[in-house]
Amino acid sequence: MNRLLTPPGELDLVRFPVDPRADLRAWDAADEYVLRELGGVDLSGAVVVLGDRWGALTTALAAYRPTLVTDSHLAMEATRENLRRAGVAPEDVRLLTTQDVPPDVIDVLVVRVPKSLALLEDQLHRLAPATHAGTVVVGTGMVKEIHTSTLELFERILGPTRTSLAERKARLIHCVPDPALVRPANPWPRTHALPADVGAVSGLTVTNHAGVFSAERLDIGTRFLLQHLPVRSGAEHVVDLGCGNGVVGLAAALGNPAAEVTFVDESFQAVASAEATVRANAPQVKTHFLVRDGLVGQPPASVDLVLNNPPFHVHQATGDATAWRMFTAARAALRPGGELWVVGNRHLGYHVKLRKLFGSCDLVASNPKFVILRAVRTGVLR
Structure with missing residues (x-):
C-alpha cells in the first residue's frame, strides 16, 4: 500500500515517472522517523527541506509552506505530482534547484541525507548563511547512509552535531547551528584535467559541481567510450544522454x-557542470542544455546519434528501469538510420534489451569490465 500515515492524514504518494506496476514506495523509514520528530517542533517559521527523495516530506509539511531544495528533476516532478494528489495549491510550496539562490532565512532545516557526501557538503555551505542560533536542523537517513564523515560535515559547516538511536534501520541527525563558527570555503565546483588518451578532449579541463558522477576524475566507463567514439561529419543532431x-x-x-x-x-x-565544461572549452559549438527525464518528450525522428552511459542505481535501489526508459525514449527520438551508442558493465546485459527494442545490436568494443554497443533505428516503433 503506497500510503504514508502523517499527522495531517494519509498521503497517497508516488515516484516519478508514475508507474502503476512499480512496487517501490515513495518514502521509507527515515522519512517516517523525521516526520514524527517534527511533530514536536515549532514549524511556524521558514521551513526548508533539502534533498527530499520523492516529495514525501515536502507534501507532509505542505501546511507550513516549505521550500524544497533538490538536485533532481525527477524528485521535483514527483513532488509536484504528490502535492497535486494531496490537494495542495502549487503556490503553497516553493521549489528550488540546488543551483538556485538559496533562501535568505531558515528557521527549520530538514535534510534528507543524499548518497553523495560532496552534494551534502556543497548544499550545507550554501544554506548555512541563512541559519541562525535558533534554527532547528534535523537530518534523516537510513543507518547505512549516515557515516562519521556525514556528521563531521554538519559539525564543520553548521555546528555541534549528534545522532539519535536507530529505529527500523533509520537514524536522525540533530545539529545546533553556531553563528560564531568559522566555516571553511566551499570547495565546489572543482575542476580536473582529462588524460591524454581520450581523443578530441585529451588534456582539456572539466568542471564538476558537487554530486556529479565521478567528479574527481574521469570514470573508466566514460574513458572507454571516449576512446571508441564514432567518427562523424556533417550537420547532425547529437544527444549526450545522461x-x-x-x-x-x-x-x-x-x-x-x-x-x-x-x-x-x-x-x-x-x-x-556540462554547460560550464563546454563554455570553457568550445564556446563556438551549437549546444543545448536540458534538465529533464532523458529524451522523454523529444520530438520523434529528430536525433541522429545518442551517446549514453546509463546509471543502474537510483538511491539505494539497483536495476535497469532507468536504462530501459533511456533506451526506449532514445529509439523514439532517433531518425531512421540514427544510432544509439551505449557503454555499460558487461554483466548488465544491455545487448538483450537493445536487441528487443531495435531488432539488432552490434558489439563495437569490449574489455574485461565494459562493452560498447551500437543499435540502429530502423522501421517504425513497435
Missing part, C-alpha cells in the same frame, strides 16, 4: 564541428 559533466558530448562536438549537440540529465548539478 550527460554528467558533459565530456562525451564535448568530444562529439569537437570531433564534428558541424554537429548540434544537446546535453540532457535529470540532475541540475550535472547540466550546470
